[in-house]
Structures are given as C-alpha cells and as structure tokens.
Amino acid sequence: MAVFVYAENINGVYKKAAFEAVSYAKAVADQAGDTVTAISVNPTDSSDLLYKYGASNVINIKDDGLKNFSAKAFAQAVNEVADGNTIVFPHTTDASSVAPMLAVMKNYSLITNVLEAPESLSPFQVKRRAFSGKGFMHAKAEGNGVIITVSQNAFGVKENAVSGSEEVKNLSVANEDTKVISHEQSSGKLDLKEAEIVVSAGRGLKGPENWGMIEELANVLGAATACSKPVSDIGWRPHTEHVGQTGKAISPNLYIAVGISGAIQHLAGVNSSKTIVVVNSDPEAPFFKSADYGVVGDAFQIIPALTEKIKALKG
Amino acid sequence: MKILVCISSVPDTTSKINFTADKSAFDKNGIQWVINPLDEFALTKAIKLQESQGAVVTVINVGDAATEPVIRKALAIGANDAVRVNLDPKDSYSTAKEIAAVAQNGGYDLILCGKESIDYNGGSVPGMVAQLLNQPFVNASVGLDVNGSEATAVREIEGGKETISVKLPAVIAGQKGLVDEKDLIIPNMRGIMSARTKPLQVVEAVSSEVKVQGVSYDSVPPRAAVKIVSADNLDELVRLLHEEAKVI
Ligand SMILES: Cc1cc2nc3c(=O)[nH]c(=O)nc-3n(C[C@H](O)[C@H](O)[C@H](O)COP(=O)(O)OP(=O)(O)OC[C@H]3O[C@@H](n4cnc5c(N)ncnc54)[C@H](O)[C@@H]3O)c2cc1C
Numbered sequence: 013m014a015v016f017v018y019a020e021n022i023n024g025v026y027k028k029a030a031f032e033a034v035s036y037a038k039a040v041a042d043q044a045g046d047t048v049t050a051i052s053v054n055p056t057d058s059s060d061l062l063y064k065y066g067a068s069n070v071i072n073i074k075d076d077g078l079k080n081f082s083a084k085a086f087a088q089a090v091n092e093v094a095d096g097n098t099i100v101f102p103h104t105t106d107a108s109s110v111a112p113m114l115a116v117m118k119n120y121s122l123i124t125n126v127l128e129a130p131e132s133l134s135p136f137q138v139k140r141r142a143f144s145g146k147g148f149m150h151a152k153a154e155g156n157g158v159i160i161t162v163s164q165n166a167f168g169v170k171e172n173a174v175s176g177s178e179e180v181k182n183l184s185v186a187n188e189d190t191k192v193i194s195h196e197q198s199s200g201k202l203d204l205k206e207a208e209i210v211v212s213a214g215r216g217l218k219g220p221e222n223w224g225m226i227e228e229l230a231n232v233l234g235a236a237t238a239c240s241k242p243v244s245d246i247g248w249r250p251h252t253e254h255v256g257q258t259g260k261a262i263s264p265n266l267y268i269a270v271g272i273s274g275a276i277q278h279l280a281g282v283n284s285s286k287t288i289v290v291v292n293s294d295p296e297a298p299f300f301k302s303a304d305y306g307v308v309g310d311a312f313q314i315i316p317a318l319t320e321k322i323k324a325l326k327g
Numbered sequence: 328m329k330i331l332v333c334i335s336s337v338p339d340t341t342s343k344i345n346f347t348a349d350k351s352a353f354d355k356n357g358i359q360w361v362i363n364p365l366d367e368f369a370l371t372k373a374i375k376l377q378e379s380q381g382a383v384v385t386v387i388n389v390g391d392a393a394t395e396p397v398i399r400k401a402l403a404i405g406a407n408d409a410v411r412v413n414l415d416p417k418d419s420y421s422t423a424k425e426i427a428a429v430a431q432n433g434g435y436d437l438i439l440c441g442k443e444s445i446d447y448n449g450g451s452v453p454g455m456v457a458q459l460l461n462q463p464f465v466n467a468s469v470g471l472d473v474n475g476s477e478a479t480a481v482r483e484i485e486g487g488k489e490t491i492s493v494k495l496p497a498v499i500a501g502q503k504g505l506v507d508e509k510d511l512i513i514p515n516m517r518g519i520m521s522a523r524t525k526p527l528q529v530v531e532a533v534s535s536e537v538k539v540q541g542v543s544y545d546s547v548p549p550r551a552a553v554k555i556v557s558a559d560n561l562d563e564l565v566r567l568l569h570e571e572a573k574v575i
Pocket residue numbers: 213214215216217239240241242243254255256257258259270271272273274275276277278281291292293294297309310311312340364
C-alpha cells in the first residue's frame with residue numbers, strides 16, 4: 013500500500029502543513045509496512061526537508077503551466093504521478109480544492125478534516141472533525157482507494173528522518189480555464205491556521221483603533237491575530253481573521269480570547285485549541301466555561317500589562 | 328444567464344449537537360433547520376446577478392421532504408425556482424453526483440455553492456461537482472463579477488487573495504465576503520407569499536453509491552474547570568502558561 017502525499021509549497025517554499033501531511037503519511041506507511049512518496053509542484057526548496065519527516069521518494073513536478081494555481085490543473089498533475097491507493101493532503105485552502113477533484117478522477121473515497129492517525133487501514137477508518145468542532149465523526153472509506161485531507165495543527169509535525177531520493181517529472185498540463193489576474197500576499201504575517209499561538213479579540217475592544225495592543229501581544233508571543241465575527245462584519249478587522257463556525261476553524265496550542273463573549277458559533281471554530289485563555293470584564297461571560305485559564309477584568313489594563321510580563325519572561 | 332445555487336439544510340448555528348444513544352448517528356430531535364450559512368452568501372450573490380443581469384436562479388437541494396421549508400426560504404429570498412433531489416444524502420460524493428446529474432442538461436452558466444456545510448464539514452461537494460461536469464473550479468471565493476462568458480473571481484489564499492478570470496461554465500464555492508454580511512437578504516412578506524407558488528420540482532435520485540460512511544460519532548469532551556487568575560496577579564498567569572500548560 014504505497015502512500016503518496018501532496019507537499020504544498022507557496023512560491024516554491026514548503027509550508028508547515030506540508031511537513032505535517034508528510035508526518036501523517038509516514039504514520040500511515042509505518043502502519044501499512046510501506047514507504048512514503050511526496051509530490052510537489054515546482055518547488056524550489058530542497059527535498060531534504062521532506063526526507064526529514066519520512067518521505068523516502070520525492071517527485072518534483074516541473075511544469076510552467078502550473079506556475080499559477082488552478083484546482084483542476086493541479087489535480088490532473090497529481091493524478092498523473094500519484095500511483096497508490098492512499099493519498100494524503102493537508103487541509104489548506106489550495107489542497108482542499110484539489111483533493112475533491114482528484115477523488116473524482118481516481119474514483120477514490122475522500123475523507124476531509126482528518127484529526128488522527130487511522131483507526132484501521134482496510135477498510136480505511138479515521139476520526140475527523142464534524143459539526144464545526146461540536147462533534148467528531150469516525151468515517152470509513154468504501155472501495156479501494158482513499159484520499160484524506162489532514163486538519164492543520166491536529167496531527168502535528170513529527171521528525172522521522174529517512175534517506176530519500178528525488179525524481180523530476182516534466183509535465184505539461186493544459187491550464188486554460190482560469191487565468192490569474194493579480195495576486196496579493198501580505199508578507200511577514202503569520203498564517204492563522206498554521207500559527208501555534210493565536211491572540212484574538214472581539215467587540216469588547218470597542219473599536220479598530222484599539223487593536224494595537226492585541227498586535228503587540230501577538231508580536232511578543234510570535235502569534236497570529238484573529239477576531240470574532242461581528243468585528244470583521246463591521247470592518248474593524250479583515251474577513252480573513254474571522255474564526256468560528258462560519259469563519260476559520262483553528263487549533264493552535266494557545267488561544268487567547270480578549271473581549272469575546274464565547275458564543276456557541278465562536279467556540280465551534282476554536283474549541284479544539286489545546287489551551288484557552290479568556291480575558292473578559294464580565295465574570296458571567298460564557299467563554300469562561302470553555303477556558304483553561306481566565307482573567308476577569310478590563311482588557312485595556314490587562315493586555316498591556318500581560319505583554320510587559322511576557323516580554324520580561326522572554327528576556 | 329442561468330445560475331444553479333446548491334443549498335444544504337443544516338442545524339441552526341445555535342444547536343447543541345447530540346448523537347443517538349448508540350452514537351451511530353446525529354440526533355435530529357429538536358433541531359431547527361436553516362440554509363447553510365455559507366450557501367446564503369452564494370444565494371445572495373446569485374440574486375444580485377439576477378437583479379443586475381437578469382440571471383435566472385434555480386436552487387438545488389439533495390434531501391428528503393423534510394428539507395422543503397429551507398428550500399421555500401431560498402425561494403422567498405428570491406430564487407426563481409427549485410429542484411429537490413429526493414434522497415437523504417449519505418456522503419459528499421452521493422450529493423455531488425445528484426447535483427451534477429441535474430446540472431448536466433440544465434445549461435447553467437454558473438454553479439454557486441458555499442465552500443463547506445457547517446454540519447459534516449466535508450468541503451468536498453463543490454470540487455466534486457466541478458470535476459463530474461469537467462468544469463473549472465474556484466474555491467473559497469470572496470468576490471465575483473460576471474461578464475458575458477467569463478467571470479472574475481477573487482479567492483482567498485493563505486495570507487492574501489488572488490483575482491482570477493474563469494471561463495464559464497464554472498463552479499464557484501463562496502464564503503463570507505462573496506457578498507457583505509449586511510447584504511444578506513431577509514425574506515419579506517411578499518417574498519414569503521410568492522415562494523409558495525414558485526415551482527419546486529422533485530426528481531428521483533440517479534445513483535445511490537456511497538463512498539464514505541459515518542460509522543460512529545463522539546461529542547467533544549468537556550474541558551476541566553477554568554482556573555481564574557486575579558487581574559492583579561498576571562505573573563501567576565504567565566507562570567501557569569509557562570510551567571503548567573507549557574505553551575509559552
Ligand atoms: C449564522 C451565524 C453564524 C455565526 N458565526 C460566527 C463565527 O463564525 N464566529 C464568531 O465569532 N461569531 C459567529 N456568530 C456570532 C456569535 O453568535 C456572536 O454574536 C459573536 O461571536 C459575538 O462576538 P463578540 O464576543 O466579539 O461580541 P459580544 O457578544 O458583543 O461580546 C463582547 C464581549 O466583550 C466583553 N467586554 C466588553 N468590554 C470589555 C473590556 N473592556 N475588557 C474585557 N472584556 C470586555 C463583554 O463582556 C462581552 O463578553 C455567528 C452568528 C450567527 C447567527
């Protein structure tokens with residue numbers, strides 16, 4: 013049972029989600045007594061980075077037609093080289109667009125939002141996120157092949173060095189349906205779904221001018237920033253920061269929620285965080301019921317003070 | 328222009344999620360059903376194109392008769408007509424198959440979906456429909472314009488966004504941003520009255536092939552009781568995060 017994994021890169025550079033997917037594929041391969049082959053499209057990073065997490069073969073697809081992302085063209089390219097009955101993807105925006113198309117091309121089962129190593133290999137059965145984080149589903153694949161997407165930050169990145177070899181495949185996939193007009197990437201900002209620490213704030217902050225202290229705390233912690241839905245609805249923060257049932261689902265090691273009430277829809281996107289800290293002036297705020305640590309008080313006093321103390325700790 | 332909007336009927340966002348005693352299924356008792364919130368963005372976008380370009384908007388739902396109130400709500404919001412495929416869907420693939428079968432001969436220029444449903448969180452139906460129909464697919468769309476046989480879509484990417492032109496027909500999966508939250512349409516009395524007489528066609532399923540089965544379900548285990556730290560003693564919070572939780 014050869015295990016293939018899609019190692020996603022951005023502008024040639026591997027993402028943390030790629031290492032996590034390779035780590036996951038290695039766990040499956042170990043269970044199956046087989047090896048991992050990683051597939052990447054136009055990477056510039058060294059394959060050594062993938063050997064480190066357990067990929068013993070790396071197929072580098074070289075294709076100028078795939079300089080820009082297209083779900084369909086990428087699915088076609090992966091379809092040409094992924095010659096096994098288990099294919100692992102990270103659950104990133106791009107990979108989770110490719111996976112469903114590939115599943116139809118290969119006539120395989122698709123299980124998305126996977127959280128843990130498989131419970132069994134044949135049939136393939138695994139625990140996945142469902143009901144927007146309010147429940148879990150144990151999903152079983154029917155049929156011969158399975159594609160899975162691994163929820164980010166769930167399985168974790170696990171070093172497992174093997175000696176590997178690299179192969180270059182020159183493809184020329186037709187990519188005519190879509191054309192990129194412009195591409196805006198904010199540089200230097202931590203990816204919210206990959207971040208291990210997230211500092212998030214809600215309507216309790218009163219206005220966008222008060223986010224400086226949130227950003228400063230995030231800076232000191234090396235964290236990404238997030239917000240509740242009303243905050244992005246009013247336009248205090250960009251849509252991309254909205255977490256929850258209708259926004260992004262995240263599972264960082266540490267989630268700090270400032271001035272957020274803890275409505276069920278908000279919790280749905282963040283309750284799989286490993287540790288939750290809540291700062292709220294209302295001792296009755298529902299979020300305290302879902303937190304590990306809580307501070308009752310005014311965010312405008314607590315956050316700057318906390319930032320200073322963490323600075324001191326970090327020396 | 329003809330637009331097909333895929334809508335899924337899901338538990339209201341405030342629902343507490345429970346499973347049957349043997350944990351083999353989601354417990355539907357006492358659940359209020361709503362249009363999947365992400366599909367509402369797609370539906371509203373379609374209604375905007377109906378207003379600006381005279382598009383005809385059909386909604387499709389794969390579901391048993393119990394989903395009809397949700398379909399009527401989509402009609403009240405402004406869709407011209409509706410199709411219900413009479414099948415209680417068991418997985419993303421079977422849902423996608425039915426949608427593609429209806430779309431196959433419908434001559435739709437655009438198929439709009441929400442990028443994922445908030446119940447089973449598959450996020451798979453839109454991409455599968457696109458592939459079954461051999462059409463281009465844009466996921467996580469936060470902006471869309473249509474110009475003749477081409478659309479310009481903005482899609483979210485990690486840490487940014489990308490604007491792309493797409494040849495129609497195409498499948499576009501949207502989310503918040505496709506339209507503004509404040510532009511979501513709340514049906515008025517006239518809409519609700521006219522929805523009663525709009526065509527809702529029921530068709531039988533073409534396939535029953537299921538590729539993924541939900542074997543069992545678990546609830547989320549409760550967290551241990553919160554440790555409250557005094558606002559005057561933030562050193563203690565830092566210590567707990569550093570030494571106990573080991574997260575900083
Ligand atoms: C269909 C639907 C989908 C939704 N999806 C989401 C979602 O994905 N994500 C999401 O977040 N929400 C979602 N919601 C909204 C959700 O129900 C809540 O309205 C929202 O989470 C509340 O945001 P908030 O906590 O920032 O604001 P509020 O409810 O206004 O709470 C603000 C909190 O700040 C506290 N506060 C005020 N001043 C201070 C201060 N000085 N210091 C410290 N604390 C202070 C208050 O005590 C209060 O608890 C959804 C709702 C619906 C209907």
